[in-house]
Amino acid sequence: AQTVTQSQPEMSVQEAETVTLSCTYDTSESNYYLFWYKQPPSRQMILVIRQEAYKQQNATENRFSVNFQKAAKSFSLKISDSQLGDTAMYFCAFMKPYQRQGAQKLVFGQGTRLTINP
Amino acid sequence: DTEVTQTPKHLVMGMTNKKSLKCEQHMGHRAMYWYKQKAKKPPELMFVYSYEKLSINESVPSRFSPECPNSSLLNLHLHALQPEDSALYLCASSQSGVGQGEKLFFGSGTQLSVL
Numbered sequence: 001a002q003t004v005t006q007s008q009p010e011m012s013v014q015e016a017e018t019v020t021l022s023c024t025y026d027t028s029e030s031n032y033y034l035f036w037y038k039q040p041p042s043r044q045m046i047l048v049i050r051q052e053a054y055k056q057q058n059a060t061e062n063r064f065s066v067n068f069q070k071a072a073k074s075f076s077l078k079i080s081d082s083q084l085g086d087t088a089m090y091f092c093a094f095m096k097p098y099q100r101q102g103a104q105k106l107v108f109g110q111g112t113r114l115t116i117n118p
Numbered sequence: 119d120t121e122v123t124q125t126p127k128h129l130v131m132g133m134t135n136k137k138s139l140k141c142e143q144h145m146g147h148r149a150m151y152w153y154k155q156k157a158k159k160p161p162e163l164m165f166v167y168s169y170e171k172l173s174i175n176e177s178v179p180s181r182f183s184p185e186c187p188n189s190s191l192l193n194l195h196l197h198a199l200q201p202e203d204s205a206l207y208l209c210a211s212s213q214s215g216v217g218q219g220e221k222l223f224f225g226s227g228t229q230l231s232v233l
Contacts (some may be wrong), residue, residue, distance in 0.1 A: 033219030043206060052219060072233035078198065091160055097218055104149065104215055105174065106222060108160035 002027045002094050004034045004109035013082055020067075021077045021112050023092030029053075033095040034068070034075045037107070040088040048090070051075065068087040079114075121145075122225035124209050127184035130231045133199060139228045141192040141209030149215025150192040153208040153223065160167060161208055167192060199232045206230070 001024045013019045020072045025034070036048040050067050058066050061081045079086055092109040122143045130183040131137050141150065149168045153161035166174035167186040181203075183195040192209055206227045 035221075037224075042226055042227075043208075044206060044226040045210070045222075047221050047223070050219065051223060086227055095219055104166065104212065104220060104222075105163055106161075108162075111158075 002029075002032075002096065004092055004094050004107055004108050006090075006092055006109035006112050008112045009110070010113045010115070012117060014085045015082060015084060015118050017082055018078065019078050019082055019114065021079075021090050021092075021114065023075045023077070023109055024110075025073050025075065025092075025094050027073070027096065029096045029099060033064075033097070035093040035095065036064070036075075037091045037093060037108075038079045038086075038088040039091065039111075042083070042084075049077065060075065077079070084116050084118060087114060089113050122209055122211055122223050124228050126228060127226065128229045128231075129232065130195065131199065132233055133135075133200075133201070136197045137194070138196065139194040139207055139209075139230075141194075141225060142190055143211040143223070144190060145198065145223065147211035147213055147223070148189055149212045149220070150186060151212075152192070152194055153209040153210065153224075155206040155208055155227070157205075157232075165194075166215060173215065178195035194232075199230075201232050204230055204232045 005024045025064045032053045034051045037045045089111045091111045092104045125140045126233040152164040164178045165184045170186045185193040208227045210222040210224045
């Protein structure tokens with residue numbers, strides 16, 4: 001079974017700083033997908049970034065980027081120029097491709113609570 | 119429209135009540151999901167529907183009964199719940215559920231309290 005580990009339960013940085021959230025995972029699959037979701041106080045899970053394991057290039061979305069190290073099974077999220085609106089719980093998640101329809105399953109880590117201070 | 123709408127936002131029910139949670143999306147997605155999230159925990163998958171057919175049931179107790187009347191609507195019928203079922207129930211949708219790393223779009227959830 002796949003497991004996802006986020007070793008930082010809480011982090012706090014000042015506005016405009018850069019922060020990196022850690023995530024490691026365990027799988028025997030060679031092809032899979034990795035995600036970062038954020039959950040602000042509104043409770044809605046919002047997709048931040050997605051990475052395909054067979055792609056060497058690290059995904060980026062504006063101020064958000066990842067450092068994907070496949071051999072080390074590491075998938076960290078870097079937030080540049082952090083903003084107050086980035087305050088949220090961040091979940092790292094793993095998905096392996098299934099052969100049958102309707103069998104997608106996201107496995108989440110325990111989350112990192114990130115606070116951006118003014 | 120990239121929204122997944124869940125109603126109600128809050129629900130309080132007794133252990134003998136019957137209630138339903140509703141989820142709606144108009145993105146043309148053909149896969150819909152129910153997740154359960156306890157306080158300070160990650161979401162856990164309960165059910166997956168793909169093309170209106172139940173494709174995954176994560177061994178959820180029968181007091182939770184999902185229904186997918188059409189491709190835009192997903193219900194979760196609740197009956198004889200226990201206090202430990204109190205949680206945030208999240209609905210999500212994705213394009214087809216074919217299993218190629220599709221992005222899931224989530225609603226804001228229904229906060230359920232069972233007394």
